[in-house]
Amino acid sequence: MKYIGIDIGGTNLKAGMVDEGGRLIAVKxxxxxxxxxxxxxxxxxxxxxxxxxxxxxxxxxxxxSVGVGCPGTVEIRGGSIINTCNLPFHNVPLRRLYHQMSSTPLYIENDANCAALGEFYAGAGRGSKRFITVTLGTGVGGGIIHNGKIYHGSNGMGGEVGHMTVQMNGEPCPCGNVGCWEQYASATALKRQTKAAWEQHPHSILAKVIEEQGRVSGQSAFIAARMGCGVGQEVCDRYIDYLAVGIINLINIFQPETLAIGGGVSNEADEMLLFPLRERVAARVIAGNHEKKTNIVKAELGNDAGLIGAALLGRKKRII
Ligand SMILES: [Zn+2]
Structure with a gap:
């Protein structure tokens, strides 16, 4: 049997065929x-x-089956797109329309949940029953897998980890709230924090790194810190502190076997990001049984996670 996943993105439609082992065999x-x-x-x-x-x-x-991953709000039972942020699709009965042309079962799911499911079946979450992904990009996306299933909450909005409040009166967020985690722990936030430090310390090594790069990137502060820049190190420390806060909250609530971090920032060298993050989390998380503490790892499937997860939406059995 083959599975097809389709990722509806802001600019592209990407479709992929996946085999029984969760491997991508063709992409359009x-x-x-x-x-x-x-x-x-x-x-x-x-x-x-x-x-x-x-x-x-x-x-x-x-x-x-065919699975569709979509940004925004979807109605999974009926197979409809309710709302998308940047695309003109509102209240689209996608399954009904699709079945006018084909009898292949069609599933639909939020794209961040698809990425979590992809990692769960074929990436960093293999072997875990309870698994969480945190994706550090423009925002902080996430997906929660509980006992092998995507956790949706009562209204389909569960798993929006990026919008947990970490500052009562913090930075405004496009969701309408203030102090959301993604305003401190996303790649966008890291760039903003880096830019502020650069402006405050125009003669630092960090400033030289940014001038050489020609722009502020999610790597600027890490590169500067590796060169011994105190300003860059401070940006990294503060960023990792905030990253840790959200992860501590997630672990204290869900205690998953594995929590995977994905997105561009997660490609940073382990000694700069993953190791200090694990230290901060271990120091503050509630861990009754040390045999069963959450393993914090990097996501494995990169940009393909959402596509693979969408393809496997209809799958009921674990990939071994
Ligand atoms: Zn928010």
Whole structure:
């Protein structure tokens, strides 16, 4: 059996075929700009599925399921897109529209949850029953897997880890609240903190690094810290402190076997990020049984996690 996942992104539609072992065997990508209404979305998704089948010599009947990962709010039971942030899709009954063309089962899920499911089945979460992903990007995305299933809460909005409050009167967040974790622990936040330090210390090693890079990046402070820059080290320490705060909260509430960190920032060298993070978390987390403390690791599937997770939405059995 083969599985197809489709990732609806802000600029691209990406479709991938996955085998029984959770491996990607073919990928197709196209711009989403030409797709601007519900019917053409369903039609385009089906065309992508048929393209992948043709390319891999697969009959449509050999597909176990098609899974769609979508940014924003989805209604998983009915298979509908309720709302997307940057795309013109609102209240789209995607499953119903898709089944006018095909009888392959279609599942839909929030894209961050798809990434968690991908890592759970085929990446850093293999072997864990309770597993959490935290993705450090523009915001802080996350997904919670409990007893092998995505945790949705009562209304489908569960697992929005980036919007836990870590400062009562903190930075404003696009969600409408203030002091959300992602305002301190996302890659965007790290860049903002780096920029502020650069402006305050225009003669630091950090300033030289940024001038050489030609821009502030999520790596600037780490590069400067490695060169012995106190200003850069301070930015890194503060960032890792905030990262640790959210992770301590997640572990104290859920006590998963594994928590994986993904996104661009997570590619930083272990001695600069993962090791100091583990130290800070270990010092403050509640851990009754040391045999069963949460293992904090890096995510393994990179940008493919969401696509693989979407493909495996219909899967019920673990990959061994
Ligand atoms: Zn927020």
């Amino acid at each position: 990508k196209m711009k989403i700009a030409s797709v601007n209404d519900a019917a053409s979305l369903a039609w385009t998704l089906h065309a992508l599925v048929m393209d992948l089948c043709k390319e891999t010599g697969t009959e449509e009947a050999e597909l176990f």
